[in-house]
Amino acid sequence: MTLDMIDRRGLVLLGCGKMGSAMLEGWLDKGIRPAAVTVIDPYPSRRLEELAGEGLRLNAGLPDNPAICILAVKPQMMGDALPQVGDVARGDTIVLSIAAGTSIGYFERMLGDHVRIVRAMPNTPAAVGRGITAITGNKRVEDTDLDLAEELLQAVGQVVRIEDEAQMDAITGVSGSGPAYVFHLIETLAAAGEAEGLAPELALQLARATVAGAGALAEAAEESPAQLRENVTSKGGTTAAALQILMDEGTGLPPLMLRAVKAATDRSRELGE
Numbered sequence: 001m002t003l004d005m006i007d008r009r010g011l012v013l014l015g016c017g018k019m020g021s022a023m024l025e026g027w028l029d030k031g032i033r034p035a036a037v038t039v040i041d042p043y044p045s046r047r048l049e050e051l052a053g054e055g056l057r058l059n060a061g062l063p064d065n066p067a068i069c070i071l072a073v074k075p076q077m078m079g080d081a082l083p084q085v086g087d088v089a090r091g092d093t094i095v096l097s098i099a100a101g102t103s104i105g106y107f108e109r110m111l112g113d114h115v116r117i118v119r120a121m122p123n124t125p126a127a128v129g130r131g132i133t134a135i136t137g138n139k140r141v142e143d144t145d146l147d148l149a150e151e152l153l154q155a156v157g158q159v160v161r162i163e164d165e166a167q168m169d170a171i172t173g174v175s176g177s178g179p180a181y182v183f184h185l186i187e188t189l190a191a192a193g194e195a196e197g198l199a200p201e202l203a204l205q206l207a208r209a210t211v212a213g214a215g216a217l218a219e220a221a222e223e224s225p226a227q228l229r230e231n232v233t234s235k236g237g238t239t240a241a242a243l244q245i246l247m248d249e250g251t252g253l254p255p256l257m258l259r260a261v262k263a264a265t266d267r268s269r270e271l272g273e
């Protein structure tokens with residue numbers, strides 16, 4: 001099964017907000033035709049209305065037995081939204097949920113345990129083809145179904161398969177929510193530059209390019225992030241002075257990041273209760 005098959009049988013997107021539209025842009029970029037996509041969303045964006053002009057089916061009923069149905073509404077809206085795609089449980093459509101915290105068991109109770117369900121946790125860099133998504137499936141999902149989900153998600157970045165669904169909470173805390181931590185790093189680095197006398201625009205340009213460049217280097221280089229950090233750090237120099245603050249085990253980034261990721265992971269678990 002390939003993207004061609006999805007293009008032929010159709011893809012349904014229930015909810016097309018920030019994450020749904022990030023993925024949709026990636027898929028359209030990779031050649032899925034707007035006419036192969038059905039979006040159900042009571043508050044469609046202007047971009048979706050534009051795409052409807054190019055053939056995308058917007059709030060216009062489900063195609064017969066689509067290849068895949070992606071559930072991309074907020075976890076709290078899932079119960080209200082799901083009946084709109086209940087018909088997919090009749091065929092062999094793969095149901096792929098990206099909702100934080102919401103378990104495979106929940107979807108089996110709502111749709112029936114005969115349905116092939118894939119649970120995934122993507123992230124918003126998918127919009128530029130640089131996302132990372134973790135996936136796992138229920139007992140009904142066959143290897144070929146996971147292959148199809150993987151191929152679709154690879155169109156917007158990397159994919160990792162996990163065996164244990166319980167790991168999704170920590171994955172959400174690291175990579176699902178992680179882009180927000182990095183964007184906040186850019187904001188705070190720029191603000192710190194301003195505090196040291198830089199103009200706001202220059203500070204933001206420096207911070208943004210530094211984070212993007214360091215990320216690209218971390219991904220491309222063979223060295224570990226620790227080695228790359230050491231490569232920046234001259235003995236007795238400026239970086240060492242900053243890292244003494246940032247790497248402090250009691251007050252620096254390590255305990256802060258532990259608490260932040262734990263808070264996200266715990267919240268993901270709570271959403272699943």
Ligand SMILES: NC(=O)c1ccc[n+]([C@@H]2O[C@H](COP(=O)([O-])OP(=O)(O)OC[C@H]3O[C@@H](n4cnc5c(N)ncnc54)[C@H](O)[C@@H]3O)[C@@H](O)[C@H]2O)c1
Pocket residue numbers: 014015016017018019020040041042043044072073074075077080081084098099100121122123124176177
């Ligand atoms: N934003 C992220 O970074 C991110 C990352 C990974 C997973 N997720 C998951 O993706 C899902 C969507 O998150 P988001 O950030 O895109 O939220 P969002 O609020 O931007 O998008 C949700 C969309 O659902 C639509 N919607 C509301 N009620 C609906 C209904 N009854 N039927 C159909 N559509 C309906 C809304 O109009 C909106 O466009 C969540 O479950 C979230 O946990 C988000």
